[in-house]
Amino acid sequence: MAEQGWDEFEIGAMLRSFNGEAKDVALTLQEDRDYSSNNSFTASVADWRIEKPVFNKDYCIDCQFCWVYCPDISIISRDKKMIGIDMDHCKGCGICVEVCPTNPKSLLMYSEQTDEEQALAAWPSKDEGEK
Amino acid sequence: MGEVKKIKNLKEFSTSADRFEGANLLCPGCAHSIIVREVLNATNDDLILASSTGCLEVCTAVYPYTSWDASWIHIGFENGSTAVAGAEAMYQALKRKGRLKQPDRSTKFVAFGGDGASYDIGFQWISGCMERGHDMMYIVLDNEVYANTGGQRSSATPIGASATTSPAGRKSYGEKKNKKDMVAIMAAHDIPYSAQVAPNKWKDMVKKIQHGLNVEGPVFINAMSPCTTEWKFDPKDTMMISDLATDSLVFPLYEIIDGHELNITYRPKHKVPVEEYLAAQGRFKHLFKAEYKHMIKEWQDRVDATWEYLQRREEARV
DSSP states (O other): OTTOOTTTSOTTOOOOSBSSOOOOGGGSOGGGOOBOTTBGGGSOOGGGOSEEEEEOTTTOOOOOHHHHHOTTSOEEEETTEEEEEOTTTOOOOOHHHHHOOSSSOSEEEEETTSOHHHHHHTOOOOOTTOO | OOOOOOOOSHHHHTTOOOSBOSOOOOOTTOHHHHHHHHHHTTOOSEEEEEEOSSHHHHHHOOTTOBOBSSEEEEOOSSOHHHHHHHHHHHHHHHHHTTOOSSTTSOEEEEEEEEHIIIIIITHHHHHHHHHHTOSOEEEEEEOSSBTTTTOBOOTTOOTTOOBTTBOBSSSOBSOOSOOOOHHHHHHTTTOSEEEEEOTTOHHHHHHHHHHHHHSSSOEEEEEEOOOTTTTTOOGGGHHHHHHHHHHTTSSOOEEEETTTEEEEOOOOSSOOOHHHHHHTOGGGGGGGSGGGTHHHHHHHHHHHHHHHHHHHHHHHTO
16 A cells, blocks of 8 residues: 555545454553554654664663653653663654753763764763752 | 543553554654643543644644554544534434444543644634534644644734744734633633643643543643744753743643633742743744834733733632
């Protein structure tokens, strides 16, 4: 279907989010869902990013501010713990870094090419200037 | 009526399974999807959703993709509200006749629209839905401008903002008319619940959405949605701008029950001057020039007057 031209697709199209029957979606976590190829979950906007967030779990207090304010469902939280970033769907807006309350921050923006391990090794220490 | 989902704190909220997906084409830092996520995660009930034409609609349903994991429909610019109202009427009819396929499940009806689709183009349709008493919720994603088509002014654009059809320049300070009070207009339909919400106050938002979904009858929600493109601020500052808007009382959070009982739900501990809110956005940049400086004081006076009015209405209980 994705290969159809602009004048070929059906009028009044109906897209199915899942393959087959989907029951209790609200109680099924993303990894347990059977997404169809029409669901934007299967697409990626990773190429929109200029800067990417890097997550340092050593300083994270699992407050979940980043989870609730992420516009792109890219902060993955399971069992009340923040476990990582969904790099396929992150657009690099930087809201997660702004709302992070820890000192030093547990999330920082780096340019897309930065090596994650190098960034983690050179993580800034506590900023004494702030309260 | 379904059980109300228990959300005591943010950690508990974060166990929700999102029904709105990433890789939608909304701008980075767009508040629309933050609001939609907070709304959808507030309930576990089945949802029938509709969107009016606008940023949210064009960005979440780009053929061949959909970003919605619930039933969702788009028809036209004006009729997101009536599409859902029609579905609701059908649902009630089938229920009455005992022909629902899954009568034990609880289903909620929610329509989303931008401020253009709600304040201007779909106004009559929404008014009709509210008047007919459908059991539905209408949510305005209020970014105060026609953001999808290039930033034309809408009747939600506040005074002094520069929009592409009311640009600021040597002869004009931008938009001449002030924003219309949509919540008051909708409350005047004597609907059981209407409220203003902001994405940065997630708990207030969840509480109001849960109340609204469980109330019988039409519900109107006005959600502030800072627009990084048209308000002209950095994408990372979306929550900062929201905080400034609620703390400066430019966007007060309150609810109106049964069309008359007004409750203020958020009182900032430290009130921020409106000037800070204006200074953070590019669309108000020109107000800081010498010739338009008087506008800032007018802004502050008007915001204070509105706050005074809300407080007095809350006290009077009328």
